[in-house]
Amino acid sequence: MKRQKRDRLERAQSQGxxxxxxxxxxxxxxxxxxxxxxxxxxxxxxxKHDRDSGLIK
Structure with missing residues (x-):
């Protein structure tokens, strides 16, 4: 079974x-x-929100 590529919009959000x-x-x-x-x-x-709230360093 072939793997499907991730949706391009989902990929854009992940890269952002x-x-x-x-x-x-x-x-x-x-x-x-x-x-x-x-x-x-x-x-x-x-x-940015996660960084500002301290979830990411």
Missing amino acids: YKAGVNGRSAETCPYQQVDAKSYWLGGWRDA
């Missing part, structure tokens, strides 16, 4: 979260499409 955890700026978003960019920024905001 990783960028936020690493302290990158929201301006570094690599996506141009509105949907993918929105998910990337959502992941970035989640990571």
Whole structure:
């Protein structure tokens, strides 16, 4: 059975979260499409919130 690729929007959110955890700026978003960019920024905001609340060092 072939493995399915992860949904591209889920991948965008995951990459945004990783960028936020690493302290990158929201301006570094690599996506141009509105949907993918929105998910990337959502992941970035989640990571920023987690960093600010002390869940991530």
